[in-house]
Amino acid sequence: MRNESTIHSQTSSTLADRIRHEMETFTTSEKRAAHVLLSHYPFAGLETVAEFAARAGISAPSVLRFVTRLGFSGFPEFQKHLREELEARLLSPLAKASPIGAGQAAPALASFTDAVIGNLNATLENIAPAEFEAVVALLSDPRRHIHFTGGRFTGALARYAESHFRIVRSQVDYIDGQPALWRDRMIEIGRKDVLVVFDIRRYQEDVIALSETAAKQGATVVLLTDPWLSPIARVARHVLPAHISAPSNWDSSIGLMLIAEALVGAVTRRLWDTARLRMEAVEKLRKDA
Amino acid sequence: MRNESTIHSQTSSTLADRIRHEMETFTTSEKRAAHVLLSHYPFAGLETVAEFAARAGISAPSVLRFVTRLGFSGFPEFQKHLREELEARLLSPLAKASPIGAGQAAPALASFTDAVIGNLNATLENIAPAEFEAVVALLSDPRRHIHFTGGRFTGALARYAESHFRIVRSQVDYIDGQPALWRDRMIEIGRKDVLVVFDIRRYQEDVIALSETAAKQGATVVLLTDPWLSPIARVARHVLPAHISAPSNWDSSIGLMLIAEALVGAVTRRLWDTARLRMEAVEKLRKDA
DNA sequence: CGAAAGCTGTACCAAAAATTTCAAAACGAC
DNA sequence: GTCGTTTTGAAATTTTTGGTACAGCTTTCG
Numbered sequence: 001m002r003n004e005s006t007i008h009s010q011t012s013s014t015l016a017d018r019i020r021h022e023m024e025t026f027t028t029s030e031k032r033a034a035h036v037l038l039s040h041y042p043f044a045g046l047e048t049v050a051e052f053a054a055r056a057g058i059s060a061p062s063v064l065r066f067v068t069r070l071g072f073s074g075f076p077e078f079q080k081h082l083r084e085e086l087e088a089r090l091l092s093p094l095a096k097a098s099p100i101g102a103g104q105a106a107p108a109l110a111s112f113t114d115a116v117i118g119n120l121n122a123t124l125e126n127i128a129p130a131e132f133e134a135v136v137a138l139l140s141d142p143r144r145h146i147h148f149t150g151g152r153f154t155g156a157l158a159r160y161a162e163s164h165f166r167i168v169r170s171q172v173d174y175i176d177g178q179p180a181l182w183r184d185r186m187i188e189i190g191r192k193d194v195l196v197v198f199d200i201r202r203y204q205e206d207v208i209a210l211s212e213t214a215a216k217q218g219a220t221v222v223l224l225t226d227p228w229l230s231p232i233a234r235v236a237r238h239v240l241p242a243h244i245s246a247p248s249n250w251d252s253s254i255g256l257m258l259i260a261e262a263l264v265g266a267v268t269r270r271l272w273d274t275a276r277l278r279m280e281a282v283e284k285l286r287k288d289a
Numbered sequence: 290m291r292n293e294s295t296i297h298s299q300t301s302s303t304l305a306d307r308i309r310h311e312m313e314t315f316t317t318s319e320k321r322a323a324h325v326l327l328s329h330y331p332f333a334g335l336e337t338v339a340e341f342a343a344r345a346g347i348s349a350p351s352v353l354r355f356v357t358r359l360g361f362s363g364f365p366e367f368q369k370h371l372r373e374e375l376e377a378r379l380l381s382p383l384a385k386a387s388p389i390g391a392g393q394a395a396p397a398l399a400s401f402t403d404a405v406i407g408n409l410n411a412t413l414e415n416i417a418p419a420e421f422e423a424v425v426a427l428l429s430d431p432r433r434h435i436h437f438t439g440g441r442f443t444g445a446l447a448r449y450a451e452s453h454f455r456i457v458r459s460q461v462d463y464i465d466g467q468p469a470l471w472r473d474r475m476i477e478i479g480r481k482d483v484l485v486v487f488d489i490r491r492y493q494e495d496v497i498a499l500s501e502t503a504a505k506q507g508a509t510v511v512l513l514t515d516p517w518l519s520p521i522a523r524v525a526r527h528v529l530p531a532h533i534s535a536p537s538n539w540d541s542s543i544g545l546m547l548i549a550e551a552l553v554g555a556v557t558r559r560l561w562d563t564a565r566l567r568m569e570a571v572e573k574l575r576k577d578a
Numbered sequence: 579c580g581a582a583a584g585c586t587g588t589a590c591c592a593a594a595a596a597t598t599t600c601a602a603a604a605c606g607a608c
Numbered sequence: 609g610t611c612g613t614t615t616t617g618a619a620a621t622t623t624t625t626g627g628t629a630c631a632g633c634t635t636t637c638g
Contacts, residue, residue, distance in 0.1 A: 027585060043376045046335065049626060059587045064627065075626060076594095087332050090379070109421050112551040113413045117406050124402045125305070126327040128312030132398050153452050160445035164539060202575075227328030229346065233321060241324055248554030249561075249568075250453060257543050262401040265537030272538075279538075286491075316615060317604095338596060348617040353597065364596060365624090 014085060016041050019070070029062040030069065042082040049075055111247050116254050119243040123255040126227070127240055132259075135222055135238050136266040138194055142169060142274075147189070147214075149175040149182075150198035151207050157198050157224075157253055161260040167282055168268050168275045177207045191218040198256055199223065199230040200244055208232055224256050303374060305330050308359070315358075318347040322355040331371040338364050400536050405543050408532035412544040415516070416529055421548075424511055424527050425555040427483055431458060431563075436478070436503075438464040438471075439487035440496045446487045446513075446542055450549040456571055457557050457564045466496045480507040487545055488512065488519040489533055497521055513545050 019034050026034055036056040037044045044052055053060045064075060072078040139146060146165060150158035155177060162174040175182050175195075189195070195214045199207050208231055215221050215235035223236035226244045233239050242255025268275050308323050315323055325345040326333050333341055342349045356367040428435060435454060439447035444466055451463040464471050464484075478484070484503045488496050497520055504510050504524035512525035515533045522528050531544025557564050 029586065040376075043372055046372055048624085050624095060626080061588090061628080062586065065585090083332055083335055086375075087329075108425070108555045109416060109418065109548075109551045110413060112554060113409055113547060116547055116550075117409055120402055120406055120409075122328075124399060126309075126324070126330075127398060128309040128323075129398070130310070130313040134313060136397070153449065156445045156449035156452060159448065160442065160542070163442050163445060227325070229321065229324060231346075233324075234317075234346070239320065239324055241328055243328075246550065246554065248550065249557045249564075250550070250553055252550050253449070254543055254546050254550065257546055258402060258405055259398075261405075261535065261537065261539070261541050261543065262398045264539055265401060265535065266397045268538045275538075318616070337594085339594090349596080350598085350617065351615090354616090 014089075015070070015081060026066075026069075029056075029058040030066045032056045032058050033063055033066040042086055045082045046079060115246050116252055119245065119252060119255050120258055122243040123241070123258060126243075127259070131238055131240065132262070132266075135240065136263060136270060138220065138222065138238070139165070139196075139263060139267045140169075140270045142171070142271075143192060144220075145171040145173075145189075145193045147173055147175050147193060147195050147219075148197075149177055149195065149207065149210060151177060151200075151204035154198035154200060154224075154253060154256065157256055157260060158196070160257070161196065161264065164264040165267070167278055168264070169271055169278070175210065177204065177210060179206050179209065182210055186213055186217060189214050189217050189219050193217075193219040194222060195219050196222045197224070197232060197236075198253075198260075199232055200226040200251060200253065200256070201228060201230075203230045203232070211235060224259055226251070303378075304359070304370060315355075318345075318351040319355045319358065321345045321347050322352055331375055334371045335368060404535050405541055408534065408541060408544050409547055411532040412530070412547060415532075416548070420527055420529065421551070421555075424529065425552060425559060427509065427511065427527070428454070428485075428552060428556045429458075429559045431460075431560070432481060433509075434460040434462075434478075434482045435485060436462055436464050436482060436508075437485050437487075438466055438496060438499060440466055440489075440493035443487035443489060443513075443542060443545065446545055446549060447485070449546070450485065450553065453553040454556070456567055457553070458560055458567070464499065466493065466499065468495050468498065471499055475502055475506060478503050478506050478508050482506075482508040483511060484508050485511045485513070486521060486525075487514075487542075487549075488521055489515040489540060489542065489545070490517060490519075492519045492521070500524060513548055515540070 016038055019038060023031065023034060033052070033056045036052070044055060047055075049060050049063050053063045056063070067075055067078040070078065072081065138144065146169075148158040148162040148165070149155070159174055162172060166172045175185060193214070195211060197207060197211050199211075211221055211223075211232045212235055220238075221232065221236040222238045222240070223230060223232050224240050224242065225233065227241045229239065229241065240259050242253075242259055244251040244253065244255060246252035305327055308327060312320065312323060322341070322345045325341070333344060336344070338349050338352050342352045345352070353364060356364055359367070361367040361370065427433065435458075437447040437451040437454070438444070448463055451461060455461045464474060482503070484500060486496060486500050488500075500510055500512075500521040501524055509527075510521065510525040511527045511529070512519060512521050513529050513531065514522065516530045518528065518530065529548050531542075531548055533540040533542065533544060535541035
């Protein structure tokens with residue numbers, strides 16, 4: 001019996017490295033498996049045991065013994081590891097590709113900016129143009145009444161959006177997330193209303209309740225959330241997810257802000273004839289005051 | 290019955306593109322599946338049907354219908370396609386370089402995102418690391434009392450920042466920009482206070498007045514503004530300018546948001562010992578409620 | 579040369595996965 | 609509101625997959 005104590009320590013090294021390192025200790029068919037895996041790393045390992053075995057010209061049990069010897073409890077666990085490794089590798093180039101010359105003096109803001117830019121790109125990637133345009137059309141419909149709301153942190157974003165839309169068009173307001181404050185207002189929300197709700201993890205109970213109630217009343221719900229989707233997605237007509245990860249103890253809402261501002265811009269353009277007049281009127285009021 | 294003739298033509302486009310393009314024709318749960326897949330593309334699709342379904346919050350059959358609707362004969366074929374696509378992408382980094390370029394559908398959001406990313410890079414360039422760090426140190430001083438304020442639109446950003454800082458540390462509040470509301474509070478603002486003010490063009494008279502009054506009382510003023518600098522810069526100890534141009538009739542405040550979030554993150558880290566306790570306490574209160 | 583030890587593959591089994599069926603629920607049109 | 613249609617998920621079914629036992633083969637070393 002040979003050394004079985006190869007625990008796969010997550011010491012930052014990739015599985016491929018370990019395999020190369022232990023190559024000499026493998027048996028003949030294990031070497032074949034290792035070689036095939038390394039030459040199509042890691043995709044060969046993502047197929048089924050039988051396919052992997054056939055590709056390597058060995059039997060299925062040999063493949064199983066191979067992954068067991070690497071320290072995995074079974075083939076699925078082995079595949080899970082490969083997937084995670086691959087995902088990490090695919091996401092990291094962005095973070096890696098920023099050669100901040102000045103050594104380490106200013107990492108805080110710079111690394112944060114990098115991460116946010118990555119989020120914005122990912123957010124753009126994940127939003128269907130048609131979905132975005134549909135929301136623009138919805139918010140540009142002057143017959144609709146539009147309500148904004150959000151949670152503890154995202155409530156500020158809802159307010160931000162509302163403060164712009166309020167100028168662009170009429171029939172716009174903000175609903176505070178606290179149940180006591182919105183219960184009464186629900187009586188006047190119906191089919192012609194649109195609820196734009198911001199909600200990221202941890203999804204807030206009262207905001208969910210508000211949205212569900214509005215949906216039940218027939219309102220059209222537009223949800224801006226994170227990639228894991230707030231439960232509100234179940235009742236939402238349109239879902240616009242934004243990536244929110246950041247090198248911080250907090251999530252970043254900048255992706256949501258991007259969507260919000262883009263919506264404001266698009267709707268303003270679409271309603272420009274009337275929006276222009278409203279904006280001029282507001283401007284005039286400010287000067288007079 | 291809807292259009293079923295969606296054959297997956299390999300016209301050089303990735304599956305993700307096709308999903309985005311057909312998003313509007315999907316049913317509710319198909320959309321959920323699509324969003325989850327796109328958000329963690331393509332790894333979400335490499336798990337089992339059951340895991341994918343759970344992650345998307347839908348049932349396994351819905352996942353099956355989703356992949357069938359995409360033109361695959363079954364889930365394994367779907368996974369095979371994802372693996373091959375991923376392998377191709379990984380082998381030729383250039384292949385993925387043009388996800389948007391072939392300009393067709395998504396001009397509004399895409400161009401907006403481009404502009405915003407340009408703003409963020411420019412903002413990062415123009416902020417001296419030392420200045421940023423100085424502000425972090427200032428906001429991390431537990432003896433200071435910190436007040437946030439802003440204008441019509443930027444007020445929401447001030448609120449956003451305040452809602453985070455309020456949890457990280459004590460002595461945090463938000464001051465409404467309207468003179469009637471802050472006049473009285475000024476009596477208790479002095480040398481130990483910090484005023485963080487958000488102000489971009491058109492610079493708002495009342496916010497300027499508030500800041501000047503606070504400065505006159507001896508408060509330290511931190512200003513987040515645009516590159517043309519609000520008049521408040523005259524009385525501010527620290528100025529952090531952010532680029533705000535966007536392909537829109539409105540300015541973009543995302544650069545300000547970037548700075549705000551970066552400050553939150555940095556201060557949280559610096560005060561972690563106490564911040565952690567406060568965050569846990571808040572979490573506990575939420576659960577109990 | 580012969581026996582022990584260790585690899586390897588065939589055949590089989592158990593477990594888990596994908597898929598189908600079908601009835602309930604949601605939706606929309608009238 | 610009511611009816612017909614579409615959509616959806618629970619449960620049953622079928623298929624596939626990973627895993628195991630065992631026997632033959634090869635190698636090694638006395």
